[in-house]
Amino acid sequence: MKTRVVLEGSRAHRLWQGAGLALAVLVALALPLLSSDFRIGQFSLVIAYAVAVLGLNLVTGFTGQVSLGHGAFFGLGAYTTAILVTDHGWAWAATVPVAALLGLALGFVVGIPALRLHGLYLAVITLAVGVAFPVVVSQPVGLALGTGGVAGKTVQVSWDKPAWFGLDVSDRGWTFIVMAAIAGVLFWLATGLVRSRMGRAMVALRDNGTAAAIAGIWPAEVKTVAFAISALYGAVGGCLYLLTTPIVSPATVGFTITLLFITAMVLGGAATVSGAWIGGIAMVFLPYYTAEWAGQIPVLRELTDQPGLFANVIYGLILIVFIYFVPAGLVPLLTRLRTRFLVIVPPEAAAGPTPSGSDTTPGAPDGGLAGPSPAIGGPVTAAGDHDLSHDPGPPARAMAPPRGSSQEERT
Amino acid sequence: MTGATAAAASRPAADDATPLLRVEDVSVRFGGVVALDGLSFDVPRGSICGLIGPNGAGKTTMFNVVSRVYEASSGRVLLDGQDLLRLPAHRIASVGVARTFQNIALFPTMTVLDNITVGAHSRGSGGWVSAALRLGTRRNDAAARADAMALLDRLGLASLALRPVAGLPFGTMKRIELARAMAARPKLLLLDEPANGLTHSEVDELGSVIRTLRDDFALSVLLVEHHMKMVMGISDRVTVLDFGRRIADGTPAQVQRDPAVIAAYLGGDVHRDGDGSDRG
Numbered sequence: 001m002k003t004r005v006v007l008e009g010s011r012a013h014r015l016w017q018g019a020g021l022a023l024a025v026l027v028a029l030a031l032p033l034l035s036s037d038f039r040i041g042q043f044s045l046v047i048a049y050a051v052a053v054l055g056l057n058l059v060t061g062f063t064g065q066v067s068l069g070h071g072a073f074f075g076l077g078a079y080t081t082a083i084l085v086t087d088h089g090w091a092w093a094a095t096v097p098v099a100a101l102l103g104l105a106l107g108f109v110v111g112i113p114a115l116r117l118h119g120l121y122l123a124v125i126t127l128a129v130g131v132a133f134p135v136v137v138s139q140p141v142g143l144a145l146g147t148g149g150v151a152g153k154t155v156q157v158s159w160d161k162p163a164w165f166g167l168d169v170s171d172r173g174w175t176f177i178v179m180a181a182i183a184g185v186l187f188w189l190a191t192g193l194v195r196s197r198m199g200r201a202m203v204a205l206r207d208n209g210t211a212a213a214i215a216g217i218w219p220a221e222v223k224t225v226a227f228a229i230s231a232l233y234g235a236v237g238g239c240l241y242l243l244t245t246p247i248v249s250p251a252t253v254g255f256t257i258t259l260l261f262i263t264a265m266v267l268g269g270a271a272t273v274s275g276a277w278i279g280g281i282a283m284v285f286l287p288y289y290t291a292e293w294a295g296q297i298p299v300l301r302e303l304t305d306q307p308g309l310f311a312n313v314i315y316g317l318i319l320i321v322f323i324y325f326v327p328a329g330l331v332p333l334l335t336r337l338r339t340r341f342l343v344i345v346p347p348e349a350a351a352g353p354t355p356s357g358s359d360t361t362p363g364a365p366d367g368g369l370a371g372p373s374p375a376i377g378g379p380v381t382a383a384g385d386h387d388l389s390h391d392p393g394p395p396a397r398a399m400a401p402p403r404g405s406s407q408e409e410r411t
Numbered sequence: 412m413t414g415a416t417a418a419a420a421s422r423p424a425a426d427d428a429t430p431l432l433r434v435e436d437v438s439v440r441f442g443g444v445v446a447l448d449g450l451s452f453d454v455p456r457g458s459i460c461g462l463i464g465p466n467g468a469g470k471t472t473m474f475n476v477v478s479r480v481y482e483a484s485s486g487r488v489l490l491d492g493q494d495l496l497r498l499p500a501h502r503i504a505s506v507g508v509a510r511t512f513q514n515i516a517l518f519p520t521m522t523v524l525d526n527i528t529v530g531a532h533s534r535g536s537g538g539w540v541s542a543a544l545r546l547g548t549r550r551n552d553a554a555a556r557a558d559a560m561a562l563l564d565r566l567g568l569a570s571l572a573l574r575p576v577a578g579l580p581f582g583t584m585k586r587i588e589l590a591r592a593m594a595a596r597p598k599l600l601l602l603d604e605p606a607n608g609l610t611h612s613e614v615d616e617l618g619s620v621i622r623t624l625r626d627d628f629a630l631s632v633l634l635v636e637h638h639m640k641m642v643m644g645i646s647d648r649v650t651v652l653d654f655g656r657r658i659a660d661g662t663p664a665q666v667q668r669d670p671a672v673i674a675a676y677l678g679g680d681v682h683r684d685g686d687g688s689d690r691g
Contacts, residue, residue, distance in 0.1 A: 009549065058645075189543040196542030197535045197551065200521070204529045207518035214478055215595065216504035225539055271520070346596025347526055348556040349572045 003340065007347040016342070028180040032173025040172045041244055042284050042369035047179045050280030051186055053264045054273060055233025060262075061270030063226040064196055064206025065114050069126035070261045072133035073103050073231040077238025077255025079137060082153040082248050083146045092157045092243070099235045101117040107231025130258045134250035152249025155242050175243055182240065183253035186233065190273050193229070202226055203271070263319060269329025278330045429492070431456045431631045432477070432599055437486030439472055439655070446472040448655040449486070454599065454648075459625055459632040461642040461663070464652035465675055470635040471513055473652070474601050477633075478510045479503050490599060504533035507598035511588040511605060513635075515672055519577040523568060526576055527559035530554075530594030562590045566620065581608045593624065599631050600624075607637040612637055618645045643667065651675065 006012045032040050032343050037281045056070050080099040084090040137147040147153055149236040162172035169177065193199050205222050213219055242248065264283045268275025291311040294300060301311055430453035441445040446521050447469045447574055454460045462470050477488055479500035488495040490506060498506065509530070518526050537551050563569045566586050571579065576587065585605060592600055602621070604613045636642045642649060643663040649661040651666055653673040653675040659666050667674055 009553075014424060192540070192545045192548070193543045195552075196545075196548050197532065197537050197541045197555070198539050200525055200529050201532060203521055203525075204518045205461075207520055208516050210480060210500075211512065211516040211518065212529070213500040214480075214504065215529050215591070216501055217529070218499075218501040229539075345573060346524070346553075348553060348557050348560045 001341055005343050005345055005350065007350060008344055009347060013344060016344075024184070028177060028184075029167060032169040032176045033167060035173075037170055037172045040170070040176050042288070043173070044176045044179055044244040044278040045241070045284045046277075047183045048178070048237050048238075048244060049261075049264065049283045050076050050276045052234045052237025053261050053268070053279040053283070054187065054190055054276035055230040055237065056261050056265045057268075057270060057272065057276055058190060058194070058202075058233065059226045059230035061265060061272065061275075062199065062206065062224065063202040065111075065223055065226060066119065066123040067110075067126045067227070067230065068123050068255075068258055068262075069110060069129035070135075070230070071253050071255060071258035072129050073107060073234030074238040074241070074257060074261075075133050075137065076103055076106055076231075076255060077235030078241050078248040079147055079153065079238070080235070081239045081242050082155040085156045085157060085242075086153060087146045092239070096236060096239045099239050100232050103231040103233075103235025104228045105158075108224050110231065111227025111264040114223045114227060115220050130255055134254045137253075138250045148249075150250060152247050152252070154247045156246055157243055179240055179243055186236065187273060187276075190233070194273060196224075198222070220381055227379075228333075236246050266329060267319075267322060269331035269333075272329065272331040272335075273333040275329050286315060287311065288320065290318070349374075366406070416633045425526040426568060430454055431491065432633065433437070433489040435472070435487040435489065437473070437476055437488060438484045439469075439476060439481060439482045446655050447476070449485075450652070450655065451486075452650045452657055452659055452660060454631050454633050457625070457629060458629055458647040459621065459634060459645050461649040462633060462643055462652065463637070463649060463666075464658075468652040468675075469651055469655040471603060472655070474510060474603050474633075474635060477601060478658055504595045504597070507596075508601065509542075509592035509597035509599075510601035511585070511592050511603055513603040513607065515581070515584045515588065517576045517584055517587060518592070520575060522573050522575055523563065523574040523579075524556060524559055527562055527590050527594045528555045530591035531555050531558060531596075533595055536574070559590075559594055562593055566590050582610075582613055585609070589620075593628070596628070597630065599633065602632060602634045602636070604636055605634070606641050607634055610658055614641050615683035617641070 031043050035043065052070065052074050056067060059067050077099040080102055081092060081095040084095040085092055087120065109411050110126060110129050114122050117125060136142050138150045143149050148234045159171060159175050159178070161169060161171050165174065167173075194202070201212065201217045201222050204215065204217060205219055205405065209219055212222075236251075238248075241252075242330065245252075260283050261279075264279025265275070268278035294309075294311040294314055297310075304310075425436060432454035434450060434452050435448055437450045438445065450469070450473065452460075452462075462473060464470055472481060476483045477495060479495065479498065483496055486496070490508065493506060495503065495506070495508065499511055518529060521529070535551060535555060537546070537548055540546075552606055560569060560572060563572055566589065568583070568590060571587075576584065579587070585608065589602070589605065592602075605621070606617055609617060621632060621634070622645055624630055634642065634646065637644065646663055648661065649659075649666040651662050651669070651672050653671075658671045658675055659669040661669075
């Protein structure tokens, strides 16, 4: 099959994007139509987890800052909503901005040690936050705030499907659709972020901190903001969680869920946005099915009358096999497969060889886009045949004079 | 100045214009080791200045002081009269200093093109909120990418634009670093051993690239390099360091004749004050 090269922002690219969006909307509407309320509950949980995992992707996957405290951000959001709804009679929607801002603030504070600490040391600090949170909410301090202590905080949020909504879905299905819409916005924002100048700054900081600083990136800003945004997503994930589960307890937001977030991030692909969906799906369905499978393995049934106990072993085995074969995560693998037939290229990078006016060109327009390129294989060929000193470059792309003309970017 | 030699005294009179970069009495100590000892020199506007010296003389330390990777113990580094030592590292690019690294310091998971656009970070606009909401980012990004592509084109790297950096040949990566530094549109470009690892013909080519860039972008270049033919070929001035001190300063021809320089390189026993024996 020939590789299609699509220019970013072109009509063809927009068509592909539109098709993807339409498919996503279709899935979000079809799932509640076709599934039982139990399944819809599971899918709703996928959404809540995916949003939280996305936060972890941003700070750990993209920015390279280890965070072992993500369960605390998730818990902060869940408890904020639970307390405001149950004790103060707020509407769920009104609690979300409050939880988001609290998450932002806590994330910013947790990000401050990241200015000085790296790797394991940073991990230990964030671990402390993650471990301390469930303890704090079960202690008198937490009780005074209304956390309900060890037993947890119950909360009743139930929505009736509004009359104007035409599709024949249950109330649970309606909740799912609202959650999907919220998640859609959050994922859209994150995608914009990682593709932007600041997103590149995040990755640059992860790849080489010194070089990033020399290029003008302020490491302190990027690290703390990345932590803050990550915590915001974690907290909103916690708010969404309460739409699927009527209780939040210290056990829910303990260190276990932090570890599950991390495995979910790795399964989907750490430095990806859409990988968080894979992670959310894995968090909900993998334990569910491993428990089911464990009960069906004949040998186990003879060994013990509680084969479900082996669910975690199977879960672990699946993870090990997966990490061994797909270490970068599922989304990077899918992306690599996609680039075999569809490559999306910024128009500037293809400007020369691509005839203007056409949105797509069959085959790679120049070496280096897709497939093996003779210009790269050999040793030191990058210097190649170009005579640098006399190469004026195509006039359209001729270099701007030193200072000044590049200023248009600033204004 | 301590340790001044006859050659240092014979440096040509200062230009009419003030120098772009003025290094004044900079010292750097790592514990008990004195890496730079009261070093002073100028980089005149629009010139290419070579900084040479035996291994361990303090050349890269000097670079790291100017680009604020290392903290100087004392002294001033003035760029157009502004003391760089009062700025944090991430502000250096915006006042007009860019550098390359002796050992490659690219962003390996990013494409070549993205590496260059990161180099233009200090000239870009758009913060977190506008990024997430995509406010004006499309136009800004397009401009940054077009500019980066022009640079890549010029350095013969355009065909590699969408490749990830990891796995490219060493010489190519050096060139990408040069493009990334140029993307910041610096007034002062610091090149740390750009010819290291290049073949003979590539070194010649690199020399002319540096000169053309200097001419076209009104650059001043400070060059650390062991490749003598190249340094002497393209530099307007050469400063020679040994044991963290300036032992000579002048045109390439003057420096090459300087007995202190010959001694430093060939190990002769020309008198040197405070000669240390702890050279690594």
